[in-house]
Amino acid sequence: MEKKLRVANIGMRFGMSHVEGAMAYGAEIAAICDCNAENLRFAGERYGIPEDRRHTDYRDIVNDPTIDVVTVAVPDQLHRQISCELLNAGKHVLCEKPLALTREDTDAIIRAADTSKAKFMVGQICRFTPAFEKAKELIDAGTIGDVYFIESEYAHDYMYLLDTWRSDPLRHGVIGGGCHAVDLIRWLVGDPVEVFAYGTHRLLPQVSYDDATIAIMKFDENTAGKVFVSTGCKRDYTMRTLVYGTKGTIICDNTSPEMTLYTVGENGMATTPQTIAVDVNSHNAGREFEVFADAILNDEPILTDAREGAKTVEVCRAIVEASVTGKIVKPNYNM
Numbered sequence: 001m002e003k004k005l006r007v008a009n010i011g012m013r014f015g016m017s018h019v020e021g022a023m024a025y026g027a028e029i030a031a032i033c034d035c036n037a038e039n040l041r042f043a044g045e046r047y048g049i050p051e052d053r054r055h056t057d058y059r060d061i062v063n064d065p066t067i068d069v070v071t072v073a074v075p076d077q078l079h080r081q082i083s084c085e086l087l088n089a090g091k092h093v094l095c096e097k098p099l100a101l102t103r104e105d106t107d108a109i110i111r112a113a114d115t116s117k118a119k120f121m122v123g124q125i126c127r128f129t130p131a132f133e134k135a136k137e138l139i140d141a142g143t144i145g146d147v148y149f150i151e152s153e154y155a156h157d158y159m160y161l162l163d164t165w166r167s168d169p170l171r172h173g174v175i176g177g178g179c180h181a182v183d184l185i186r187w188l189v190g191d192p193v194e195v196f197a198y199g200t201h202r203l204l205p206q207v208s209y210d211d212a213t214i215a216i217m218k219f220d221e222n223t224a225g226k227v228f229v230s231t232g233c234k235r236d237y238t239m240r241t242l243v244y245g246t247k248g249t250i251i252c253d254n255t256s257p258e259m260t261l262y263t264v265g266e267n268g269m270a271t272t273p274q275t276i277a278v279d280v281n282s283h284n285a286g287r288e289f290e291v292f293a294d295a296i297l298n299d300e301p302i303l304t305d306a307r308e309g310a311k312t313v314e315v316c317r318a319i320v321e322a323s324v325t326g327k328i329v330k331p332n333y334n335m
């Protein structure tokens, strides 16, 4: 019989989606953890976790030799500390995005993952959004030819989300939230070699960083891209994404039940657009956990490993630097 993974989940807010993902997979929830007693109680009752398996100190999880896998959904500033301790203790770790906020911290997680016998995955969840998975499949199959332009966005009103850790200047909106759009375009077309950006600051005066940023980027001589990040926008959360190829165009997002595909007819012009039905699942934590657990059990490589997460953060940091300095910035992928 296949081994049943014993899972612990740290951080009981967004992290509750990890509990649900692990439960859907059939894993055993060995423990949950949150330093906030009320959040811990709420999650414990919701998922029927006995009180002796609820912890306020994450080190109880680090030191429990019976736990195989740990999901981490705590403030971004703590990703390094908790992930590294878990990896050093031999636990497989699924840590929330962004991998970390500084180069020093992303490097430290890479080192810990390189030296651990356990696997590490960063939760870049857009790679499991059905519409984006379909876009990737179409691009890889050559359906739209060679991509010459891609654009994506992260538009999400943070007006009621701004707690202390999200207001930290290190947690610039491009890194904290925009990493979703940046990671998506990296996954779909590759790594940009240089970026430039403009920022504006009109909607969230309570934070010190720009609340809107528009970045343009070059992938190679014939491929360009754009990312728009707004953390104060007056609209529903969305990640509209357009991919323009030499033989067609894809228009999709994370919240619509359908996406649009243009291909070319015999005259070289776009055909009538084709509508493709897709499941709406913007935060597909079930599929994310499934991919991680299968990779652990079958000893397969992790697509969004620490280096991959670090590259996404590096592009985000380059965008922030470009918007502040007014200079073109080349991301440093030497990691």
Ligand SMILES: NC(=O)c1ccc[n+]([C@@H]2O[C@H](COP(=O)([O-])OP(=O)(O)OC[C@H]3O[C@@H](n4cnc5c(N)ncnc54)[C@H](O)[C@@H]3O)[C@@H](O)[C@H]2O)c1
Pocket (backbone or CB within 6 Å): 010, 011, 012, 013, 014, 015, 033, 034, 035, 036, 039, 056, 057, 058, 072, 073, 074, 075, 076, 078, 096, 097, 098, 123, 125, 163, 176, 283
């Ligand atoms: N993938 C996504 O789309 C997505 C969406 C939301 C949040 N996130 C990420 O998930 C993480 C958590 O975000 P959130 O919205 O749940 O934040 P939150 O502030 O709402 O909740 C964080 C939880 O972690 C707990 N916590 C803090 N420090 C802790 C510690 N040392 N030990 C144990 N528990 C601790 C807090 O008490 C709180 O319950 C962040 O990294 C965030 O960027 C990802």
